């Protein structure tokens with residue numbers, strides 16, 4: 042009787058550990074290979090200024106124009122508000138910006154709101170009726186492919202009709218067909234958040250490395266080891282980190298690369 046009780050308690054304990062430590066276990070299995078660093082280490086604009094001996098606060102460089110989307114709005118494929126603030130802050134110093142994957146246009150809008158007046162933002166995305174142009178490659182994760190379908194649903198965007206729309210150009214095209222050579226060494230900031238299948242994120246990344254200018258910044262969204270729909274993004278970034286200096290920004294799913302030339 043005691044043996045049965047001990048065994049049952051042991052099994053319950055193992056279950057509880059598995060549930061509580063689910064994230065750590067997944068991280069261990071999927072091996073995060075990109076080094077995580079604090080936000081203020083990637084760019085000086087994020088260094089806090091001292092207000093009092095126990096209080097540090099943001100500098101003017103990172104005060105942004107923003108908005109929030111409540112969950113009942115049911116918009117798909119968004120960045121978190123913390124990630125959105127980071128991208129908005131980096132946009133303040135970026136005159137030429139490119140985004141892979143527009144979706145609702147949340148990030149595109151924030152880039153337009155916060156970049157200099159004469160800045161230009163180009164965002165490439167798929168039209169709802171153009172999915173036939175995208176073939177699933179053998180290596181591609183099925184869930185990421187299905188998400189492309191679920192996220193390619195907008196023809197108009199959050200910025201449509203706003204006074205910031207004229208800073209934005211939307212290209213409705215499969216990014217696999219984008220001619221990156223015409224944008225060689227051109228952009229100050231590139232955000233990679235298009236298709237999360239291996240074939241698409243790999244192609245977008247290779248193109249971005251050609252399109253970024255000296256001192257330009259590339260950001261990737263969804264570096265989440267253990268998240269099934271992000272599996273291909275994690276795989277690709279783990280591979281890239283063997284050849285290029287990229288960092289994962291702590292408390293986000295963003296990875297960061299600066300083209301030091």
Ligand SMILES: C[S@@+](CC[C@H](N)C(=O)[O-])C[C@H]1O[C@@H](n2cnc3c(N)ncnc32)[C@H](O)[C@@H]1O
Nearest residue numbers: 118142144147148166167193215216234235236
């Ligand atoms: C995760 S959502 C983008 C979210 C958006 N960046 C934001 O922050 O709100 C993914 C977007 O990538 C687009 N996309 C997926 N595969 C693509 C491809 N091969 N070419 C162009 N756009 C693609 C989808 O149409 C969708 O709009």
